[in-house]
Amino acid sequence: MTVKVLFFGPAADAAGRSELVLEGAVDTDELRQRLLGLFPKLRQLGFLMAVNKQVVQEKAVLGNQDVVAVLPPYSGG
Amino acid sequence: MTVKVLFFGPAADAAGRSELVLEGAVDTDELRQRLLGLFPKLRQLGFLMAVNKQVVQEKAVLGNQDVVAVLPPYSGG
């Protein structure tokens, strides 16, 4: 099972990339921990995650081919 | 002692003129009564008066050469 992770704005800076394919993440809590381990700079940034363009506030189970976006605080306008 | 009366908007229609010079009006209450007598159509209109460009809400004494404006409800914008 793979998910595709997209990094935006300052999160792309912190991860040094704009996307990443990961294997075996079962839910968003576990994915968050793996991302923080891989890219410690994400810690100070703070971010929400969107699964298939829907922001998830609580733990969500991930499915194969899901697209997970790492969304630091927005700063449009 | 004379005052100059200016009529604006629908008040000019009601009075059939845009200005008028009147003799002997001592205060705005008396002037209002004379204007209503001269131009009965002003009655249904309702209006404020401004003496020398200052709106007067209560009775004001008039001086020679004062300019009194008859101001129906504004409808700008």
Added chain:
Amino acid sequence: MQGPVSPAFIAESIAKHSVKTNIGAHDIFLGQVRNDVINGKEVKAIAYSAYEEMADEAVYRIREDAFEKYDLTCMHIYHSLGLVRAGEISLFVFVSSAHRGAAFDACREIVERIKKEVPVWGKEIFEDESYSWKQNKEAI
């Protein structure tokens, strides 16, 4: 100003503010003449008249009060006099500030005060050239 406020004039006003780089927010209100139907007849234009000297003073006071009350960078107020056709713009209020709260608050307050305090009258002219005097919802 005489006649309607043109979109080109509004664009020029906006463009002039690009040198003021301390501005972060503009709020612009535009009043447009509606083709209201009154007693079965459609408004095709409004002819505005004013007690001009007193109107200038009223606008000046509204400006001063807004600058006093809100943290604004600049402000421009234009009201048409003379004929403005349905679909054309008769009022242009342009308020700029560093942050959006002040621009929003001030713009709205200025528009409300203009309607209440500035001696301007609109004569609604119908297709058959007859007319009636416009009545604002919040009259004196």
Added chain:
Amino acid sequence: MQGPVSPAFIAESIAKHSVKTNIGAHDIFLGQVRNDVINGKEVKAIAYSAYEEMADEAVYRIREDAFEKYDLTCMHIYHSLGLVRAGEISLFVFVSSAHRGAAFDACREIVERIKKEVPVWGKEIFEDESYSWKQNKEAI
């Protein structure tokens, strides 16, 4: 849209509304890039990026909600992507209604929601080409 919102584009948008003669009020919000000084360095431009598909959905939802909640005639929302220099316009919200209350209320609410709900990020670029990420006052 790519790059800044031009005053000419705003003028065209306004002009297009003259055929909609049931409109009485427009409220236009413009966000302009400020030359803020951050740690002693002056912002000369902001480069905007977005999660575009999600941003489109968020803007669509904001539009629908506003039409549902307020009595509006029309509404247009444009946010710049890419480089916008200090003094240029990056956000254009244009709300029209028969009466001014709805346009004012809706425009302000839409701007607040855009800032909160639309996944856009601004990278503030300084004179020496270094940068920092913009932080909105009301972040998530």
